[in-house]
Amino acid sequence: MQSTARNFKHNAHDALRDANLQDSLSKLKVGFSERRRQAAERLPEFEALRDRARDIKDHTLANLDFYLEEFERKVLALGGHVHWAPTAEDARRIIADLCKGAGARTIAKSKSMISEEIGLNDHLETLGIEPVETDLGEYIIQLRHEPPSHIIAPAVHLTKDQVADTFLEHHRALGFTKRLTERNDLVAEARQVLRQKFLDADVGLNGANFLVAETGSSMLVTNEGNADLSNTLPKMQIVLASIEKVIPTLEDAAVLLRVLARSATGQESSAYTTLNTGPRRAGDLDGPSQYHVVILDNGRSSVLGTRMQDMLRCIRCGACMNHCPVYGAIGGHAYGWVYPGPIGAVLTPQLIGIEEAGDLPNASTFCGRCESVCPVRIPLPGLMRHWREREFERHLTPRTVRQGLALWSFLAQRPRLYRRLTGWANRLLAVFGRADGRFRSLPLASGWTRFRDFPAPQPGGTFHTQWARQRSRTRP
Amino acid sequence: MEPHQWTSGYATAGARFHLSGNRSGAIVAGVSSSPPRRVALFVTCLVDLFRPSVGFAAVKLLEDAGCIVEVPPLQVCCGQPAYNSGDRASTRAIARQVIDAFEGHPHVVAPSGSCAGMLAHHYPGLFEDDPAMKARAEHLAGRCHELTSFLVDVLGVTRVSARYDGAVTYHDSCSGLRELGVKQQPRTLLGSVHGLSLREMKTPEVCCGFGGTFCVKYPEISNAMVGEKTGDIAATGADTLLAGDLGCLMNMAGKLQREGRAVKVRHVAEVLADMGDEAPIGESR
Amino acid sequence: MSARSQILDGIRRSLHRGELGGEARAAVEQRLSAPPRGPSVARAQLPQPEKVALFCQWAEANNATVARVSAAEVPGEVAGYLARNNLPASAAMAPSPQLESYDWASQKMLSLRRGPAGALDHVSITGAFAGIAETGTVVMTSGPEHPVSLNLLPDTHVVVLREADIVSGYEDVWARLRTRYGKNAMPRTVNTITGPSRTGDIEQAMELGAHGPRRMHIVVVRE
Numbered sequence: 016m017q018s019t020a021r022n023f024k025h026n027a028h029d030a031l032r033d034a035n036l037q038d039s040l041s042k043l044k045v046g047f048s049e050r051r052r053q054a055a056e057r058l059p060e061f062e063a064l065r066d067r068a069r070d071i072k073d074h075t076l077a078n079l080d081f082y083l084e085e086f087e088r089k090v091l092a093l094g095g096h097v098h099w100a101p102t103a104e105d106a107r108r109i110i111a112d113l114c115k116g117a118g119a120r121t122i123a124k125s126k127s128m129i130s131e132e133i134g135l136n137d138h139l140e141t142l143g144i145e146p147v148e149t150d151l152g153e154y155i156i157q158l159r160h161e162p163p164s165h166i167i168a169p170a171v172h173l174t175k176d177q178v179a180d181t182f183l184e185h186h187r188a189l190g191f192t193k194r195l196t197e198r199n200d201l202v203a204e205a206r207q208v209l210r211q212k213f214l215d216a217d218v219g220l221n222g223a224n225f226l227v228a229e230t231g232s233s234m235l236v237t238n239e240g241n242a243d244l245s246n247t248l249p250k251m252q253i254v255l256a257s258i259e260k261v262i263p264t265l266e267d268a269a270v271l272l273r274v275l276a277r278s279a280t281g282q283e284s285s286a287y288t289t290l291n292t293g294p295r296r297a298g299d300l301d302g303p304s305q306y307h308v309v310i311l312d313n314g315r316s317s318v319l320g321t322r323m324q325d326m327l328r329c330i331r332c333g334a335c336m337n338h339c340p341v342y343g344a345i346g347g348h349a350y351g352w353v354y355p356g357p358i359g360a361v362l363t364p365q366l367i368g369i370e371e372a373g374d375l376p377n378a379s380t381f382c383g384r385c386e387s388v389c390p391v392r393i394p395l396p397g398l399m400r401h402w403r404e405r406e407f408e409r410h411l412t413p414r415t416v417r418q419g420l421a422l423w424s425f426l427a428q429r430p431r432l433y434r435r436l437t438g439w440a441n442r443l444l445a446v447f448g449r450a451d452g453r454f455r456s457l458p459l460a461s462g463w464t465r466f467r468d469f470p471a472p473q474p475g476g477t478f479h480t481q482w483a484r485q486r487s488r489t490r491p
Numbered sequence: 492m493e494p495h496q497w498t499s500g501y502a503t504a505g506a507r508f509h510l511s512g513n514r515s516g517a518i519v520a521g522v523s524s525s526p527p528r529r530v531a532l533f534v535t536c537l538v539d540l541f542r543p544s545v546g547f548a549a550v551k552l553l554e555d556a557g558c559i560v561e562v563p564p565l566q567v568c569c570g571q572p573a574y575n576s577g578d579r580a581s582t583r584a585i586a587r588q589v590i591d592a593f594e595g596h597p598h599v600v601a602p603s604g605s606c607a608g609m610l611a612h613h614y615p616g617l618f619e620d621d622p623a624m625k626a627r628a629e630h631l632a633g634r635c636h637e638l639t640s641f642l643v644d645v646l647g648v649t650r651v652s653a654r655y656d657g658a659v660t661y662h663d664s665c666s667g668l669r670e671l672g673v674k675q676q677p678r679t680l681l682g683s684v685h686g687l688s689l690r691e692m693k694t695p696e697v698c699c700g701f702g703g704t705f706c707v708k709y710p711e712i713s714n715a716m717v718g719e720k721t722g723d724i725a726a727t728g729a730d731t732l733l734a735g736d737l738g739c740l741m742n743m744a745g746k747l748q749r750e751g752r753a754v755k756v757r758h759v760a761e762v763l764a765d766m767g768d769e770a771p772i773g774e775s776r
Numbered sequence: 777m778s779a780r781s782q783i784l785d786g787i788r789r790s791l792h793r794g795e796l797g798g799e800a801r802a803a804v805e806q807r808l809s810a811p812p813r814g815p816s817v818a819r820a821q822l823p824q825p826e827k828v829a830l831f832c833q834w835a836e837a838n839n840a841t842v843a844r845v846s847a848a849e850v851p852g853e854v855a856g857y858l859a860r861n862n863l864p865a866s867a868a869m870a871p872s873p874q875l876e877s878y879d880w881a882s883q884k885m886l887s888l889r890r891g892p893a894g895a896l897d898h899v900s901i902t903g904a905f906a907g908i909a910e911t912g913t914v915v916m917t918s919g920p921e922h923p924v925s926l927n928l929l930p931d932t933h934v935v936v937l938r939e940a941d942i943v944s945g946y947e948d949v950w951a952r953l954r955t956r957y958g959k960n961a962m963p964r965t966v967n968t969i970t971g972p973s974r975t976g977d978i979e980q981a982m983e984l985g986a987h988g989p990r991r992m993h994i995v996v997v998r999e
Contacts, residue, residue, distance in 0.1 A: 240988025380702025403577030467745030
């Protein structure tokens, strides 16, 4: 996918003026966070489970090579295939070859952020293979030629009316000529259209929430059941997963599942949690006869052992974006690439470069709400700060910011000089601001005063001036 | 200059802010029999420059609770502007200076969750490669408190002697809330203020969009965030907005005033210290 | 260098070590062979009758319907459910010994076909490998006795679950899987299903019946 992360400010500007988007975001801000809070409150063990979830992922990352090999061994033993893809290009090529080998014309996809990351759909289309997104949200945005705006709710930026218009436009040719107004009718129409696609598909492609090393299983969590249809009906199943998706055992999966659904949607459990292990067995009455797992690195292995490693704990629940006030203001598309919100702000610079995505880790108030809800306790503000440090070290921070910072930090390290200057500033601002107590505009502070008044200092001097004066008068 | 020379115990007339509160300790629950505690005030750069009354309110609250308050002179800023801009070297230099300035003070108290959080949570990590400094940073971290949390959690204060006639709403500033667990403490103390009623916002824990340099680096996003906040504030019908961090307060005050909303904005310490007649933030009277 | 070793060597380089060996390897192998359990969820640690009740409560909270009957009443309950909901009295049924043990012949109006689900089947009837009390989840394992498509394609899924197969949490299901299929061996597909298919993808409002069944009726069989 082509990044527009470099245009973050411009994207955000447009997003703030998009009435439909703002309407959708206003629902998101209260919905997800309130449901997560209630789910966490219903489970007294929730915080202990979060600790364990973090520890499981840390343990796995420290032994990642071992668990990946173990996973591979189990898959091969059952007659499945494992393909290793160091880069996005490798993964695209492997999947295209598998599809071609299967003579595939249509593939039924269930939601996979990794497939967005590697730009799979566009690639398959150029080869004449039709990838059909079957997750309802993904299907809607595929029809609209848009990228997902959220990692678990890809069409969360759209209103019902926009979906209705999109369906009318694209389903008319299939005989659906009525513009629908009710959500359940929209869901039913998509079900009908996509059911045929499932039956026609030659290949089912899905992501994985987890790869279980102990059993060689890929594990998928959905509410719709689309992933299950896509890995049951077609004759070939392809699982596309990145290296950090592997976990040791089923017991570990149980812990992670308990925090995943609650953090994501506030559900006690998602409707479908499915383990696929190898191809169909002798005697099985359905299921794919071929099972392939494509394991993607795409730069992740280089994050191990660094201060950024914690980002690889992510289980893609989306809680960080559901609780992020910046995401809540501008939505996911403004971030300009596949992964939005706080996790996107730390992951995107890693995957496409800090030069391209420099704004992302800066566009945060460090309010800490993301970290406070992360099921695997990723220190997201801390990781964003690391990126800012790297930008500063590499002189990628804008020059005006660097100069201002240099001046401020020079003064801050000279308390007496600082004191004198702030004393003058205080008096100056207090004098000019005396009448109203505030400024409607102020030189060098237009970023502030464009939208807000700027409070003037209280008259009477700085605290330290007054304190010293008071002290000298009262000293015996 | 010895730190003890800066104690406020003698302060009386002459200053703009009269520290003439109730010194008897009568309002202080559970601490009247303990020996006075020495407390160093970390004023914070914003309070120093824009709103000294918050500093004096903090001094009064601490003295009323039986503390001897000192203001170490070589303090400036906690270093967050550099820290959050990725300038680690400057942050370390400033942190060193703060650690030096507060050496030997048994308690360090700031009328800000953000600055106290910086000292308490972030300083030690700045010196991973310098065990001696790290130890000093950790020692400071363990002694550092946000004002209302120090009063309630450390000193056991549950009541203050203050009157404020009005309905207030309280914004939980992010760092205080999430780094230091400041949530109930200001509400406990506000509950004892005569004439005051508290009306909670729908989302008091959501960021106001200040974020230090964020608000000028991303003014449009910051504006959307603070606009949402002021809408939430106005919906409570409260006539006064309180919070524990001056940066957030200036941001919200500036937006409320630009929107022409008649909500007075004050730091919680001012109301608790019975200094509610001070002109509100951004107003001349 | 192969893609495989490129990735695995990259991981080892980043972790500043070679291939795991010695004690470190023994420790992870030990963890793999004796998987530690996470914090136990207290609400599901109950005597069997309460466990069954908790299962029913959560299944209903997740939009399934539940009927509790004796073995003799199963066919009647299934036929009755279909009639009450104006659903066709014909179904694709899993060819499992458990289901065959019920007296389906007693329901003259009910027409059953054994085998996987086709595109035109409106109703399926399956057994279940287990039920999870903690969340009201049913667990299906694939095999000659239970085609996966029955869990997914029809509009209405009727699940016949024995009380004795209701366990506390996932961990108990894993233990049963290991007993039934052998350690480290799994059926091709394990579906754990919590209520009917749903989606929140339009304006975050939950709608039932996205791709899988719109209705799930669980017949819990008393011993």
